Amino acid sequence: MAFISFPSTFIGTNVKAASFSRRSRSAVRTTPIASAVPRNANLKKLQAGYLFPEIGRRRRAYLEQNPGADIISLGVGDTTMPIPEHICSGLVGGASKLGTEEGYSGYGAEQGMGPLREKIAQVLYKGTVKSDEVFVSDGAKCDISRLQQVFGATATVAVQDPSYPVYVDTSVMMGQTGLYDESKGQFEGIQYMQCDAENDFFPDLSKVKRTDLIFFCSPNNPTGAAATREQLTQLVNFAKKNGSIIIYDAAYAPFINNPDVPTSIYEIPGARDCSIEVNSFSKYAGFTGVRLGWVIVPDELKFADGSAVRDDFNRIMSTCFNGASSISQNGGLACLEDSGRKEIEDLIAYYLGNAAVLRKTMLELGFKVYGGTDAPYIWVGFPGKKSWDVFSEILDKAQVVTIPGAGFGPGGEGYLRLSAFAPREACEEACKRLRAMYAGVPAA
Amino acid sequence: MAFISFPSTFIGTNVKAASFSRRSRSAVRTTPIASAVPRNANLKKLQAGYLFPEIGRRRRAYLEQNPGADIISLGVGDTTMPIPEHICSGLVGGASKLGTEEGYSGYGAEQGMGPLREKIAQVLYKGTVKSDEVFVSDGAKCDISRLQQVFGATATVAVQDPSYPVYVDTSVMMGQTGLYDESKGQFEGIQYMQCDAENDFFPDLSKVKRTDLIFFCSPNNPTGAAATREQLTQLVNFAKKNGSIIIYDAAYAPFINNPDVPTSIYEIPGARDCSIEVNSFSKYAGFTGVRLGWVIVPDELKFADGSAVRDDFNRIMSTCFNGASSISQNGGLACLEDSGRKEIEDLIAYYLGNAAVLRKTMLELGFKVYGGTDAPYIWVGFPGKKSWDVFSEILDKAQVVTIPGAGFGPGGEGYLRLSAFAPREACEEACKRLRAMYAGVPAA
Structure with missing residues (x-):
């Protein structure tokens, strides 16, 4: 068998060709570099990127500006407990x-x-x-x-x-x-x-x-x-x-x-x-x-x-x-x-426990809070506010990643989603920070 | 947490509803069972099923008619060696x-x-x-x-x-x-x-x-x-x-x-x-x-x-x-x-060894044979014959599953694909059977 091998000069040639083509786009060019294949008109309609990678990008951007920040993620609904x-x-x-x-x-x-x-x-x-x-x-x-x-x-x-x-x-x-x-x-x-x-x-x-x-x-x-x-x-x-x-x-x-x-x-x-x-x-x-x-x-x-x-x-x-x-x-x-189902019950109970912690905090801070009892997500109202602004403010002041409701459609504007998929200590620490952030601030 | 639970009579109800609807299709019916959703016109254009499941169906049908038949598969290109x-x-x-x-x-x-x-x-x-x-x-x-x-x-x-x-x-x-x-x-x-x-x-x-x-x-x-x-x-x-x-x-x-x-x-x-x-x-x-x-x-x-x-x-x-x-x-x-790449080399050499065995046999039987030296597939000409007929004949007489060339497009008609993804002994036994089947039969 042979693995792939190339002349060592090969990538150099291409890089040159590509940068040449970029420079010459507005000038004379004999062989076009862009294909003649039309872009799929349906993909062109889409807005920005897919929501969750976008959240990741904003998180990374924040970390670049604030190296070493201790960010807690209650954002993407990603499980954190080891598999039983x-x-x-x-x-x-x-x-x-x-x-x-x-x-x-x-x-x-x-x-x-x-x-x-x-x-x-x-x-x-x-x-x-x-x-x-x-x-x-x-x-x-x-x-x-x-x-x-x-x-x-x-x-x-x-x-x-x-x-x-x-x-x-x-x-x-x-x-x-x-x-x-x-x-x-x-x-x-x-x-x-x-x-x-x-x-x-x-x-x-x-x-x-x-x-x-x-x-x-x-x-x-x-x-x-x-x-x-x-x-x-x-x-x-x-x-x-x-x-x-x-x-x-x-x-x-x-x-x-x-x-x-x-x-x-x-x-x-x-x-x-x-x-x-x-x-x-x-x-x-x-x-x-x-x-x-x-x-x-x-x-x-x-x-x-x-x-x-x-x-x-x-x-x-x-x-x-x-x-x-x-x-x-x-x-x-x-x-x-049977043993697997028992393990799953424990896992679910753990995450629902997190949801209860988050719910309680947000309720005590005076927010309108939905979900979190039959679901791992807590939906918190910030009426009159832009949810991406609330997202940024919480990331900035509490170093907690959430998901802005507007990311889920126009009906999500004015809400924030908190995910219960996190270690318990992370939820508790996030609550502590949110309490500090909103202490004395009348919610909504 | 709750797992899904249903009233125990539930599926009974549905089964009855479904068979009722079937009986009543030509009779009076108040609520239609079929939705009003049009079938995707593009899927309607497709011919029969996807090729490889079709091969599986024919193999199973053969086994039903010939229980206990010792079938060798040189059909779907599926690896058979354990992972190193x-x-x-x-x-x-x-x-x-x-x-x-x-x-x-x-x-x-x-x-x-x-x-x-x-x-x-x-x-x-x-x-x-x-x-x-x-x-x-x-x-x-x-x-x-x-x-x-x-x-x-x-x-x-x-x-x-x-x-x-x-x-x-x-x-x-x-x-x-x-x-x-x-x-x-x-x-x-x-x-x-x-x-x-x-x-x-x-x-x-x-x-x-x-x-x-x-x-x-x-x-x-x-x-x-x-x-x-x-x-x-x-x-x-x-x-x-x-x-x-x-x-x-x-x-x-x-x-x-x-x-x-x-x-x-x-x-x-x-x-x-x-x-x-x-x-x-x-x-x-x-x-x-x-x-x-x-x-x-x-x-x-x-x-x-x-x-x-x-x-x-x-x-x-x-x-x-x-x-x-x-x-x-x-x-x-x-x-x-490095150790993985070495293991892969050995795996590939094994399958190419199978390909050599199959090539040799088909050549010695007088067929036109292509591929099998830089690929795990051997392409054998049966000019003038319908490849699905050759497929059936070989399954019937030698209990060997192959793939009819026509399954790969009209240009594959008159050819058969043999796959080298099989245990060596299976390839050798398949060759023995093919030699017996075609012994004295002038190929094409």
Whole structure:
């Protein structure tokens, strides 16, 4: 075999060519350096970068100006606790066996290992979902993008406002929208379903126009609102009446405590005719870096022509994806064994404990505080203020990274999201700093 | 926390509803079960299923009719050797450390770990590529789909014929093509660049119309042809003349022995202005189930408007993807250490040994045989025969699974692909059976 080798002068030549081309752009040039390939007009519509890398950039910029600053992150919802012992042994076992003749396996099914699909159906859905309706993946974000590919450029879309930015961004990328309207902070062609304190963070569906797809996240990222059985029944009835398909993002379902809050859309009668559910091991088990999620596409779900949505999703999964890592899938199996489930309960309890600490502090400081009881996110009102300004002020004065609500859509303006995914001591220290910062300052 | 729980009667209700709806489709029905969401017209254009699952289905069907048949697979190019010790220890270490406070990490950069990007640039590209031009991913198939998302529905595309089916399928899915033309076996709007024995499996570029993108795989899947420096220079000049972008799939580069065959497109002067390179650890290190690949997007690569292709690829990677598993990335780091590289050399030598065994047999049986010296695939001519018929005949008479050339495009008709990814004994046994089957039969 040969590894790649180059003439040593090679990169030098290119660098020269590139800088030459830059200098000569306005002068005579015989061979153009830029290709003749047009830029994808849909990507051009997108605003700035994807939210979370932007937060990272601002954090780094702050650190450059304030070297050595002791920053606490309550920003990106990234797990911080080590993976518990039994689940970790599943990952380690999955890796080790690849080194043995008996244990080695190559390509798996693009839809995931049979036993894991079975276990998700049995353990998490108590058998109300069939194993071949479960598609195992490398995570919910990737699945949302693949679902957009299933429905294509002509699909119309509704999203909660505020919402996880991936729904809107992937919709824009697919060409489902018009241009960005600066004055509204919205893309033309998307239905933004207002979710705020006035409507208990559940949209007034009588004001929502019919769309093909309804992205709905509960417990919600970023507001932390968890839709009740009654609210979800309204949503399912609305979708069925309109012949819409709900893409239900249940990635935060394990944080639900309230018995009136369903942990799956399929608890609602009729949901199997009109709903896809997206979920993930990221927040269940600290798998944000391990990468493992799943999607449920019920057999009953049909396009207008009567063909099965499941078949087209399967075609996308097998053509544009090659299965989640077998190592991650072995970790997923361990999650769903009894010892794994016990470990997950402890993990979730830990993060909900953090959420309680953050909630209490912000309430005591006099803010309006939402979420954080059935979700790992606390949504704090700063009425009349620009959320990016509040973000910068808190970063500057308390060295705490949060997420400005406006990053989740225009409906998030005036709010800040605090994440409970952090070590307990970090949450406590952040609270101490926020108390110092806001001491004596009348909130809002 | 609460796991999902349902009223126990729930699935019963749905099953009944579904079967009711099926019965009543032609009768009166008040609430329609099918949604009003139109099926994506581009997915409707696709022919049958994705090739490799189709091979699996035929194999299973054969086994059902012939229970206990001892089938040997020389079909899907899936690695079979265990992951060698040092590399496996990288994977195990990557998994174990997630269980510790010091070693735990959550979301990584969507573009991959810095040290791995650096190592790919330094070790595999000898520094002729910069680390921030390297995007680490979960594999080449997924990257091809993401690259199609970058260029969008208006991009025009050329592919080698025959070629890896993902180029054409993802192009159809993106809406870059017209309908399938049954008589030609081609999609309207795609440029099929004929590659056959007559042109040494390199297209006559004087006959190829300009397209925005040129998918080019070398060493080629399925033909095993490895383009020489001179051929690739022609290709790069052709792309530059037309302002096209080459998407160069180098997933089989480590199998190259011939010193006249470049292992990266960037060995060709000017390639950085017009080429993206896709690559993968799958065939380097038996990572087909581990999932790890990378893409190089040089800084110099520009759209017609002068904006950087790299920026849009970065936007797709950070919005539609969430990074490769950190465990897989630790395995990738181990691959690029000295001991890992030695292990990879041995693995590649083993599979090339298999290829030699298969080549020799087919040559001695009197077939025209191509590839297999700088590639793990052997391309065997069965002129005048339908390749799906030859596939079925060999499965039936020798219980050997191959891949019919027609599965790779109309240019593959009359050929069969044999994969060297198998245990040595399996290759030898397959050869014994093929010799028995074709003994005394004049080949073609």
